Amino acid sequence: MNAASLRRLVVVLAATAGVAACGADAVSPLPVQPPGPSRSTPTPATPAATTMPATTLATPATPATAGSPTRPPPTSARPVPAPPAPTRTRGTPRTTPPPVDATPACQGAVRYDLPLAETEIELLRSLCFATGAVLRIQGIGPGLVTVDRPELVSQQYEAGVVDIRFVRPGTVAVTIPKDGREHTITVVVR
The missing domain is CATH 2.60.40.2020 (Immunoglobulin-like)
Structure with a gap:
């Protein structure tokens, strides 16, 4: 087994142990909230979870934030160009009719x-x-x-x-x- 395969195995095992430790009682903090105090009671099914640092457990259990509105898009994403604004020159007719219902000059059935x-x-x-x-x-x-x-x-x-x-x-x-x-x-x- 080479070093890259060994690292992948360690990451997979850490993620599996972190997910198994998440049980019904564990809740990961939202990305905008600071992490609260962690529970100190280990679950009996996961003895390996007690030997790992708390940050390792919290990392796999946090939700993916790739599409989160609080973070900017990845740099490889290209911005979508906005459609060009319609231009009006003097004398061109209006393409959209004015609003009918809620205009300040026109009152309702009063x-x-x-x-x-x-x-x-x-x-x-x-x-x-x-x-x-x-x-x-x-x-x-x-x-x-x-x-x-x-x-x-x-x-x-x-x-x-x-x-x-x-x-x-x-x-x-x-x-x-x-x-x-x-x-x-x-x-x-x-």
């Missing part, structure tokens, strides 16, 4: 209160809602609020309040008279 006495209606040009939203205009007379696409809304009036429920997706122009002028709010319904 009730939007618009009290005319407290709102500068001239500053409000457009709104965006999901289907099912209600635009509640407060402080206006009956029949004064008009929409250009009545097939997309359900409109009701009661006690100075106009409720416009947007029942289908599309764009609706809501016209509100105030101070002798007509103000149009463009509402996009998704």
Whole structure:
């Protein structure tokens, strides 16, 4: 037997003795935790385990960390190149549509209160809602609020309040008279 074969045999025997000593009671520490105090009571089935140092026993029993996220990849591994980022030049159309649901400018199926006495209606040009939203205009007379696409809304009036429920997706122009002028709010319904 040559020296290399003898070393392999010693490593295999040490690993076998370490695995046999691991029984149900022994737990190896995680790679990020320092090893705790080792048990001093040897198991009767492995008398060779008492003669070996504790570091030899812990080495074969620790889990393999080749794919561990705490260690860097081996140097022989080649990094995978990232795909090139799409480039946009001026005038090229957008390849992906904008998000529909959670955009900051577009609200969900909410009730939007618009009290005319407290709102500068001239500053409000457009709104965006999901289907099912209600635009509640407060402080206006009956029949004064008009929409250009009545097939997309359900409109009701009661006690100075106009409720416009947007029942289908599309764009609706809501016209509100105030101070002798007509103000149009463009509402996009998704």
